[in-house]
Amino acid sequence: MSNQIKVIQDKCIGCALCVKSCPFGAIVLVDRPEHPKKLKLAVIDLHKCTFCGACMEACKKFGAIELIKEEPINLDIDPSHYRGIWVYAEQRHGEISPVVFELLNEGGRLAKKLDVPLSAILIGSNIESKAQTLIQHGADKVYVYDHPIFVEFLDDPYSDILAHLLEQEKPEIVLMGATNIGRSFASRVAAKIRTGLTADCTALDVDLSNRNLMQTRPAFGGNIMATILTPRHRPQMATVRHKVFKPSQKDESRKGEIVKKPFDAEKLINRTNFLQFIKDTSAKVNLADADIIVSGGRGLGKPEGFRIIEELAEAIGGAVGSSRAAVDSGWIPYSHQVGQTGRTVSPKIYFACGISGQIQHLVGMGSSDVIVAINKDPHCPMMKVATYAIEGDLYDIVPWIIKEIKKQNS
């Protein structure tokens, strides 16, 4: 039997609650001239419907929507064979990525709840010494694959080795950073081992009754949130956004086990070849990692405007960001763009200087702890979401902020 969803005509009053609740725009109201009260009727476009049940929830009061989900197929998986939480310890050029410590913290919390060990997987070359760091930050066990073949990240060998390991060791949850590496790599692994992967999570929890991982993530650029489960497959995989969770504290007395599994590097799938890494020297601080970002937009009026943005960023120890408008005008390279078609960031402080706050920009920085907006237009969207809204010409105000910060620093 396939999935079915239907609107019970007698119960539907055409109130449109379901239309508003549908994240996929799959419901429309149609006229019902034959109805005694001429009430409208909700109609579901089955091509767009994903059977998520949001409309059923919205229609609780009337109970006019009926959803019959297909019986899950019994897969050849016994969830009880899967135990433990794993964190992928992403490294780049021999350094553990900061998101890993956040994962160890959150993974540790979930592991305690489920009463299972927390493990880390470390893949790289000349990397073994970092295993101890992971243990100090909360890993009970670290699987290490240290081999020249892993010196630079390539999807083929990395996903091959991780997929094998997951099939052998059967953890129930695998967490990875939602970085460029993590999102590419995790997708390939999940496809290989036929399990669910939820991208870019911002909240995690476990349901102790069935050990399901409840993965909450933004969709539509953060305008809706969805909680997603992987009920019938294991391991449950998720990539997690950087800076959502606090990093774990270092404890030098912690002890843990380091496991080195034998493997044959020759036999790994390895079709791509790494040639070179070119460092971006223009950015002093990496946008994704920055605690403070100073961004400029169209309101700068000219490319030279970024000098004052850079100056503020330097004074306050932040990275330089920009809106799409400034990038499209050729004032600053694309790598600085924040927003839907650029990077998603969530720093502690975000300065929006001359950025009006188009929806595409807001979704890329809306989760910042503090937003400081400086704009001539007090009614623009950015001024409305800002923690501190300053109306005025940024060229008048920013120099004073720089001066004030320098004063405080000295």
Place this chain on the structure above:
Amino acid sequence: MDYFLTDEQKMMIDLARKIAREKIKPVREHYDEKEEFPWPLVEEMAKADLCGVYIPQEYGGFGAGVMGLVLVIEELCKVDGGIALALAATALGTFPILIAANEEQKKKYLPEIAAGKKLAAFGLTEPEAGSDATAMRSHAKKEGDHYILNGTKCFITNAGEADVYTVFAKTNPDRGARGISCFILEKGMPGFEFGKKEKKMGIRASVTRELIFNNCKVPKENLIGKEGHGLIIAQGTLDASRPGVAAQALGIAAGALEEAVDYARTRVQYGQPIASFQGIQHMLADMATEVEAARCLIYQTAKMMDANPGKRTTKESAMSKLYASEVAVRVTTNAVQIFGGYGYIREYPVEKMMRDAKITTLYEGTSQIQKNEIALSLIKESAGKK
């Protein structure tokens, strides 16, 4: 208003709108300020096949006629009245070839113009011969296989940037209006130079320069039509191209109207949007009515021309241009008025629209000349009936 356009025509509008909004709008201030010729945008129009909309399909164009040209120009000019001129002035320079050139000449020049690889320009006006073209001093003397061309043309749109020029000169000064001939010149011909670039009030993204002929040797194959037919070709060209100028005026006016309505809806004074004041409402209503009336006149003239190739439409073309250009000046002036002080500031788009609009009452015949043409047609028609 629904003009019952074909799917093809709607497609052209869509595409022109996309280019105007996505490519032209972000840079229109730049080109206006810097008075630069917008080559990157010409390339965009070329890639989109817009350069050949009015050129028949057998010469690589899209075959959409004057109506196609009008629709595209209108749409582009809603965003910028100067940048679209690269295309509109090329059409003006190309019409003599379309109207009167032989097959060989058409095959040689039209495909590259249609593909947007080459721009064209039209050389009629001279310092001493503005409205009165017969006063021109440029002359071409036949010597063997060539004509030797001497003289100066002024206020030539696209001059220096275009590769193909249709130029008028006297081949027989004694015959007055019947002594003028039309030639195709190419940039780079020995003795063909460009004069200074004019600094203009508006349409600054468009270039206006002199053409200078100094014993310029033009092969006799480059004569369009017959010797002495120049003025007839020029008149036919202006009949065909005036709806294009009218469309430019219409586009500028429609763009200004849109800006004015938007602004009036969002600008709050005395605690309410200014659009709620009757004084503003009546201004907007007048502007909208005039814009729509201009559109009707232009579309209908263009359709009439496309349906009857070869038939003179002097009166209707002149009416279109006269009305639309005067409307453009009024509507853009009122748009600035509705914007109040902001309208006078260059950060807002309407002051540029007002500057751009004025040219449409001047070139390809001033409003006064259009009235002469209309009146002359009326008199002729009346005399013909008796």
Place this chain on the structure above:
Amino acid sequence: MNVIVCIKQVPNTTNVQIDSTTGTLKREGVESIINPFDEYAIEEAVRIKERTNGKVTVLTMGPPQAESALREAIARGVDNAVLVSDRAFAGADTWATSYTIAQAIRTIAEYDLIICGKQATDGDTAQVGPGVAEMLDIPHVAYVKKIEEIKPNYMKVERMMEDGYDIIEMPLPALITVVKEINTPRLPSLRGMMNSKKAQILQLTAEKIKAEKDNIGLTGSPTQVMKVFSPPPRQGGMKIDGSPEEVAETLVSKLKGSQLV
């Protein structure tokens, strides 16, 4: 060189308004567009075709309405279009989508390269591209910002990373996902638009791509949406008034007070 581009039709969020009471997107009258990242994928494919004389096939999985996205791709220079559509596909997550697209690609053609946009603006997962590559058992590189070289059985690309970029080479066939920096997409042309109106679109159903029922749609999806909700709207904060000097002083002391600076 034959290239397949995978695209998705998404709601246009450019001019979307947010309902201030519910904090949700106002969906009424929201038009559907080609996922913005996929426009770069289409452009790159067409450029490769123009350089190497091949064919570009665009493919989408979605409802019948997604045909308009395919036609727009044709107007931008794509040669063939494939619509993978079946009610049985409804509710597919990224795994089931990857499987379905991979099956469709197996069904249609020989190819040298598959290009996808880095992610879709509605789901934002970035998972389907790499998933398709895995299912087809070909190599992939995600976040490509430049193709340095492409020739039969070989390509060299630049992969955008947080701290710079990597240069990677690989044999073909392969899959890449591309970022905005790779090109500036062209607009459609009039001829392209005419072609797109007339173009035949190949329709593929679950049966035609020989999809196994257990791998498609909601049934074949390992992940399930448990609930969907609107995040609480972000609360606006305070306005800081005064002369530039006063404003700067107040702001810095506030930031200092919360120990952020």
